[in-house]
Amino acid sequence: MKRYGAAVILAGGKSARMGFDKQLIKINERRLMDSLINKLRQEFHEIIIVTNKPEYYIGLSDKITSDIIIGKGPLSGIHAGLMEASSELVYFIACDMPNINLEYIRYMKESVRDTEPMACITRFGQWIESFNAFYSKNMISAIEEHLQNHNISINSLLSKVEVHYISESEARSFSPSWDMFLNLNTKEDLNHFINNIANKY
Numbered sequence: 001m002k003r004y005g006a007a008v009i010l011a012g013g014k015s016a017r018m019g020f021d022k023q024l025i026k027i028n029e030r031r032l033m034d035s036l037i038n039k040l041r042q043e044f045h046e047i048i049i050v051t052n053k054p055e056y057y058i059g060l061s062d063k064i065t066s067d068i069i070i071g072k073g074p075l076s077g078i079h080a081g082l083m084e085a086s087s088e089l090v091y092f093i094a095c096d097m098p099n100i101n102l103e104y105i106r107y108m109k110e111s112v113r114d115t116e117p118m119a120c121i122t123r124f125g126q127w128i129e130s131f132n133a134f135y136s137k138n139m140i141s142a143i144e145e146h147l148q149n150h151n152i153s154i155n156s157l158l159s160k161v162e163v164h165y166i167s168e169s170e171a172r173s174f175s176p177s178w179d180m181f182l183n184l185n186t187k188e189d190l191n192h193f194i195n196n197i198a199n200k201y
């Protein structure tokens with residue numbers, strides 16, 4: 001199996017805070033999902049969309065899949081993405097994250113070149129960033145066990161496995177304003193992005 005090559009976009013949430021389905025976000029007249037897919041194609045051979053609305057993606061050549069363990073939030077999506085992926089390390093991003101940074105993706109790959117972690121995750125203060133991150137296919141059984149125990153927290157799962165952490169300061173050298181982790185959760189987030197940033201998009 002190839003070491004890298006697969007990227008997953010998670011698009012299976014409730015979008016409760018946004019008030020409409022975030023898979024349908026448009027920026028400059030273009031579906032954000034389409035922009036994300038195109039950008040990821042520059043770096044990955046295999047793009048997988050884990051969605052609760054496969055009908056939104058008819059006609060795309062990419063792999064479209066849905067949650068296998070339903071209703072457990074982002075970890076359900078990570079699980080389904082890893083099941084579908086054909087590389088060992090798999091890149092994950094959320095459908096509401098508009099600023100993919102290919103240089104940082106390459107840096108993460110390089111950072112784990114000589115090790116075999118279960119995930120490569122960036123620290124943010126005392127927290128972590130669970131997307132714009134890599135997860136290993138070897139994590140599938142740990143995710144299943146975690147969800148079977150009714151624990152849906154990514155953080156608590158990561159605290160139990162071998163993770164390669166990247167420090168906040170290292171990551172800031174690629175994204176000083178932390179925009180590569182920006183996610184649009186509310187209409188205010190979206191309007192702010194459209195009014196202030198999307199003209200450079």
Ligand SMILES: Nc1nc2c(ncn2[C@@H]2O[C@H](COP(=O)(O)OP(=O)(O)OP(=O)(O)O)[C@@H](O)[C@H]2O)c(=O)[nH]1
Pocket residue numbers: 010011012013014015016017018022050051052067071072073074075076077078093094095096183185
């Ligand atoms: N496949 C899958 N993806 C999910 C699920 N829940 C959340 N996600 C995705 O995980 C990412 C981060 O989640 P949030 O930003 O909280 O999105 P959300 O859950 O749709 O939004 P809220 O309902 O406002 O919390 C987004 O890409 C969501 O689409 C799920 O049950 N399955």
Ligand SMILES: [Mg+2]
Pocket residue numbers: 094096183184185
């Ligand atoms: Mg979000």
